Amino acid sequence: MRDDAITLETALASFAQRLNAAAPDAALRAAMIRCIESDLDRLPLPGAGRTLARWQQLAAVAGIDLALFKLFEGHTDALAILAELNAAPFAGHGIWGVWAAEPPNARVRVSQPDNGQVRLDGRKAWCSGAQQVDYALLTAWDADDRPYLVAVQLDQPGVSIDAQAWQAVGMASTASVDVHLDNAVGHCVGESGDYLARPGFWQGGAGIAAGWYGAAVALARSLHQQRRQGRPDPHADAHLGSVDAALLGAAAAMRECAAWIDAHPREDARLPVQRLRAQVEMAVEQVSRHVGRALGATPFCRDAHFARLAADLPVFIRQSHAERDLAQLGQVLAARDAEDWSL
Structure with a gap:
């Protein structure tokens, strides 16, 4: 499966260069269309025996560009959700997003149910990639406050995008914007509550950690290359040692979590995934700190790939809520009868 990750990385490498152009939105969409047309978006499904291979491919994309990864991860997550819930709401091909943020001041309502088709009204916040995607899976609520997952085609009357609030420098090109829905048509995916209750909810949440890890590895490789070619520097070598220890620990955690998911595909993966995300987040923060201190300002200022990842990663990793x-x-651990920390 490692060969597949390399194939994906090779296929997208040329598009990473285009992201420095004057129209990064168009370059990102072009890269995603290339993935779809080449079936590179058809990753192994979570819990189907090749979860680690799925994460390897996600990490490969993140190491190329995190804005591209944001679109790729959302799209492939949507495909996994649709497969798990046995749904195919639209016949056409296109880029998918998943919008499930639920801030208290932005809630979408469903009404007028008709054989799975509903009408949608309200504002959906934190809609990543809305300016590039064609379809979205979004969470919405009926009059009795029951949750639904709804598929929406964005190119329709009643759907408008407000990107003015997005002022980010990191992750600038995949803006997480507000989408306004005014009597827009949607199609329910599954029954009420299925989105959160399915095993794939937490399994999919680990895919984000694969992206964090892949970006950190790309930064670490810059340090490794510099130490192979640079003059003797024990302080930089110490930073490289710290980076190696952090990444190897995170990689071991990812392999262990993937194996657990594949061995227990129908069980609740909340605890192993929450542990994994915490471990990878801490490793990424260590890598970012050590790489920056070891390399100084040069790659931030003269290496476009490094500079873009370094700017995007602090924003992207805030998908963790610290x-x-x-x-x-x-709280999950405190509710358990015993811990499982023995070797």
């Missing part, structure tokens, strides 16, 4: 996620992990 101490809130750690508190949730602690």
